[in-house]
Amino acid sequence: MAVAVSADLPRILRTQGAPLEIGPFIVRLSSRLPAIAESIGLHYTEQLLPADTPFSDFHVRLDRAPGVRGVWRPQARFYLDGSSPFKPLPLSQAFPLFEWGLNWCIAQHGHHYLMIHAAVAARDDQALIMPGAPGAGKSTLVAALALSGWRLLSDEFALLSLENGLLTPLPRPVSLKNQAIPLIRERFPEAVVGRSAHETTKGTVAHMKPPSASLARAQAPARPAWLVFPRFAPGGDDTLREMPKAHALLTLADAAFNYSVLGGQGFEAAAELVDRCACAQLDYADLDRSLSALNALPDAP
């Protein structure tokens, strides 16, 4: 079934667009770019919905940027429902552009959640939330966790329900940067990692496909249990240090995309989350040592 879809994928992308079920969102993606068809075929086949899916949350198109410049410097442009919110990027970065553009769509419209810039993984439906600035190591850590028995919920977004305080999975390819790419490839040879895009604003970027077990449970929410703020610290000792809850709340608010849109509701949700979670800081230096520290997190009561 999935194979039949793959063979047909470039045509579907070129014509009516391919609806992808990405966690709580349905993204209808159209593109004439072979690189996009290849990456979607690699990363998203399990998430393809029938072409006649009646409602899509986002209508996205990725195509060559028009203009004569395309002759000597081809570029890709991201369109959300006909309008193009960003500058074009080199054609070789079309797939990262799709992923970044999708982040933007979600951050602009997903206000039924408190959206936190964080990587999320779960063990027995107990979720570990790792908010962090770019470069803190959250993508590397969450990729490694997902490849060592944890369930991947998200690489970029913790989607915290405002109704029940649970986390909604948003399993998407994990964006590995620079040294993290060979690190994950060597440590986990079974990892499915796509083509590297070089010289992006974040350096070299390659995406790792979420493990099938995580995709299979894409609709199963998880209960927040641990809030760990990683920080890349070469020479750090990879131990978890307890973090005062007030400090955790302020740092969390800073990492939330829509804290100000939600106002009081956002504060309540963030406060409840911090209240419920064990909060810690992680000076991440060595992947194996940090992994064992995270694996050793005691179950929530």
Add this chain to the structure above:
Amino acid sequence: MMPRALDHLLTALTQPAAVESLQLSDWDPLLRVARAASLEARLHALLEEQGLLARVPARPRRHLAAAGKVAAQQHQRMRWEVEQVHEALGAREAPVVILKGAAYLMADLPCAPGRLFADLDIMVPRRALESTERALFARGWLAQGHDEYDQTYYRRWMHELPPLTHIRRKSVLDVHHTILPPTARLAPDPDKLFAAARPLKGWCNLLVLAPADMVLHSATHLFHDGELENGLRDLADLDALLRHFAERDSGFWEQLTARAFEMDLARPLYYALRYGREFLATPIPDTVYARLSPARPATPLLVVMDALFRRGLKPHHWICDGPLSGTARWCLYVRSHYLRMPLRLLLPHLVRKAIKERRAGKREQPDP
């Protein structure tokens, strides 16, 4: 010819209960068109008021609720901005009239719920313009990012100061001294607007325009002066205002038409009523049309204007676009500039602007 999605949107705006019959596949284009027209949050507010949100399928309902939250945040910020303006200007003698979206919000008018807005617009008497700018400057509002030419252009030819940006909050405040540029073809008398303005309950020295003037200003802004990016949204404002004022005051229509002629704004009002009725079934008594007939454009002109506005007022989304939509928008853009100032002023200005934009490389436009 209205595309189905726009038809659904217009029906939902005027008879929200009709959304019950919509399929999930209808909601997809409907929300996209509503979003392009800045009407998604408005739709949310209407459905919420009538207790109809539960009838909307879960996926589109989530988008409506999200849009509602964005609007709620904007409203909270706007109230805060008005408070700040009040702090800066409330204790003076000169009146401060709150205009447009902020006025609807502060006066609690029925077009306010779910209304999105960008800037705060206020109007002060021309004689108080300088002191107003100084008082606002002292509180952190300043005209940033405009070169000398822009500054001179605004101060010499426009009906407002260059937009003021608050240095900390980055919010934008437009300070007008009348509702049209002094060079415009129509010349409403601002003193009459100030004289009729109504105090805003609970605020010292803050006012909003009288009902008839509020409608006339909105109509003028839409059909004489403004760009049509949010044309349908502005038409929906007018529709809500007209229904509200006419219901509360049986003499409203008469006052409105009399005031329109008195203020030299009968033509924009004529268009507002014509297209309000066409798009949103605004209930307008036939006698009002009869009274306005001297303001009706001659038939050949009206045919042209119909062709332009019927296209230009539709949401700027490709679902609603026909082969001539782009041309119509361009013509309306040129028209709005033409109406704003005589050609001897306009041409040099546009040439200058075009050169500047080209130099700044701002030309890069996304295509449809």
